[in-house]
Amino acid sequence: MNRKTFSFPQTGHIESNFRTYVHDQAWKERAFAVALTQRFSSDHQIRYGLMSTKRHYHTNGIKNFDKYFLRVGFQTQYSAITRFQGNFSWLHQVFPDNAQAKSFEGPDWDLSAQWQPLRHSLWVLRGWQKVTDPTENGGYILDSGVGVSWQHHWWTDRFSTRFKWSYQSKSYHMSSHDRHDDLRSAEVVIGYDFRPSVRFELSYQQRKKTSNQLRDIFFIGSEREAVVRMPGYDQHQMQLTIKVQI
Template sequence: MYKLTPLALALSLLSGYAVAQSAPNAAIPQAVDIYTLKEQVDPDGAMRVGSFYLYPTVGITFGHDDNVNAVNTNTKSSSVFNLSPSLLLEQLNAAGDTYSLGYRGSYTRYTSSSKDNNDTHEVQGQVAIQYDPRLNTLFRAGVLLDSDARELTDRPESDRPDKYRNTYANYLVGYGANEAPGRVEAEVKYNNKRYTNNRSTTLDGDLDAFDLAGRFFYRVAPNSQVFVEARYTDFDYKLATPDQDSTEQRLLLGYTWDITAATQGTIKAGNLKKDFTSNTRKDFNGLTWEGNAKWMPVEYSTVELTTRRATDDSTGTGDYIKNRKYGIAWTHKLTDLFSVNLAYSDIHNDYVNGNRLDKIKLYSVGVGYDVRRWMKMSLEWKTADNDSTVRASSYKRNVIMLNTQIGL
């Protein structure tokens, strides 16, 4: 029986999964795809462990943050250190199926603000199986221990960041040969999010989220497809008051392309309807879109574009948040070893029935140096400027970091 190669299998499965994962509601933590762990330094750097390949990496970062808490007054400035190890154990069998188990950690320490120290852990398993040239599946499950960035919530400030545990699982099945005119996909996802500290202010953030999605792809050119996507999400908050239970229905029309390495991306737009169980909250029914694209005008220069318009759940202010984002990033290789990076994002967060509008601008400038095949270094400066109609929520923040990434 003919089977796809491991690379073709991964591309056929993960391309559809990326379409589904591009821009979830911010209430649901975004899991990291363990496939990306082996690409942080060198995807060929691996240790043989029996029938498996082990990809270990570690990141070391030193820097300075002039507004650790992202506040308007009484700012804290601190030096910061971060250690981020990761491991990926992967098996590719003769049939083209893949079995993966990964771990990533991030340990952050502030010299002048120890209460903001934070540890992140994520363990994730993944199984991709190709049953025949038309039928393939992807199963992913994991546990993420993390905390909310202070600037991403509007809860009363606590001494320590709000920590949570998110347990998740999703199953994707696709039917349609890799070069067939049509392909269908169905997906089910589940997230269980529970906060583990500051319970007087985080209790209303505990939730279960259940998501169903279906897509039909139709090939209009050898390397491009149009598709229709329908998605349903149920948000079940554990605290009855305030009642934030809601459902979201999306119907989207999209286009995805991968024309060699020069240009690739996905754009989709359509209608989003958000219905709250409570009659005291305002529903939403309107335009939504999600998009990301990469363009390489020349082989040593890459431009990436991202955009989003959707709703996010409230963490205290308003009924919900209407979010609109545009972003652009440019990476240019000066030589085989040196590169420069520029990025800019423009974000609007409108707190519906909350009398608040945040206009956030993010800038970053960096230089990179490939010290060895297995070692990369970069120096990066990032700044955030939040201009809010609520003065106490406005802030400016500058972070400068020296990063080192080491693999095999």
């Protein structure tokens, strides 16, 4: 069992409408979980779980929600080169203080498979569907996607490359509007272990997000100040990283 609190203790120096919006994000949460792991061998196990979460927002009651999970997870090594793991849940989420909010009842899952045909080459495939919470209004976001990555060591164990690609879809199920976003990302990482404790990485990432809405408008504060956001973007990023282990 656990309790969590999320708040903003120092907001006196910001503009009043934005201060109201910030305070609307503060919440208290109570949760409990009961889990059982059944281990058949060192490579095969199944997990069973029952979870409940109740979140109460301090000033924005329409976002209060109750979540109930019934979950089954597994981890197995199918062969010497193939491994699977994942979680399947049946989720029931309701908004007790918002009659117009859309409740959710359905599957919540994540799966991953690892395939290592060679000692120096690893493939990973992922897929998921989960429910996340929007920041402005009551309701939920159905987040689903798939991703694949390939890591390979060349010539020596010191030099490696990693390629990643993913597609993510977010459907907003909210009382105010029905928005749908798609996010595609690709990444290339080149790494070199200069020493066992020093590693250099050069990476390039492209992220492109599209939406069925050209702009997203929401209102904050007692004066209902309009805030306009542009959901779509095309982002390119190059980064050089030096990792030192001490």
